[in-house]
Amino acid sequence: MVKRTRLQEDVCPVARSLDVIGDWWSLLIVRDALSGVRRFSEFQRSLGVAKGMLAARLRDLVAEGVLETAPASDGSAYQEYVLTPKGRALYVVVAGLRQWGEDHCYGPGEAHSVLCDVAHGQPVARLELKCAEGTPLGPEDIVVVAPT
Amino acid sequence: MVKRTRLQEDVCPVARSLDVIGDWWSLLIVRDALSGVRRFSEFQRSLGVAKGMLAARLRDLVAEGVLETAPASDGSAYQEYVLTPKGRALYVVVAGLRQWGEDHCYGPGEAHSVLCDVAHGQPVARLELKCAEGTPLGPEDIVVVAPT
């Protein structure tokens, strides 16, 4: 019936979020945008994605209000893609993914990237869970730990 | 060449995370698991996903170490799926998605779900950005705001 289950109408806010930025490339585009990437070619080089896909994703993200187009800052005739406040608010999600990846997706001693560091190489704070295992979690169980 | 771009070897921790839990259903499964869902049929009912897909996703998440199987707590012969510490650590990501969805994916006055509330209906704190617009963001710019 449905080609793919749509979550736009879902009652759960997590599902609605994933409906907007849950596909394969969107969050990587947002990650790059948070790092200051603005130009089509920069996104393409960073992501290694086909031009058609990139154009489609950028168009979708603009339509969703995550990105907006702006005149090129260098005076060229093209546009740039910059995050809206809605898009910038995804920083919390990207930072969470970044930290989780660092903690659980690398072998011991394996170096992390600094190129993709959304904090631009600064020492970063961490989001820790202070809730005991087995008990329900709430956002108040998240604590921000300053870098040592 | 490649059926789909793999990010497992990518140097960026965000990309590695998305390689593990970036597909359509994984984070929704984690969301339900954080809410206490453990049984196959519960996941299926909650997600409305085809059984084949659910079985594949659960298998993948177990293989990735996000979930682990455990004997059924009610004595039946089947297994249950519970989060590992690695999986529980995704709470930060799910909470971020949930909050972003609430803030940006609902019309004015439209009610949110409480069923999918990963905090089990408790009043929840919020993660706010205290960084000024236009400046680089870092995790230290995230502040946890207690419920009013």
Add this chain to the structure above:
DNA sequence: CAGTATCCCCCCTGATACTG
């Protein structure tokens, strides 16, 4: 209930060529 097996369509994705 908890899956596995099978069928099949459609869209995602990638590659290439083309335009301004």
Add this chain to the structure above:
DNA sequence: CAGTATCAGGGGGGATACTG
């Protein structure tokens, strides 16, 4: 450089039937 247009394929994803 910044896209658009087009094509081909592979698998994601749904539905159903079947098994233990």
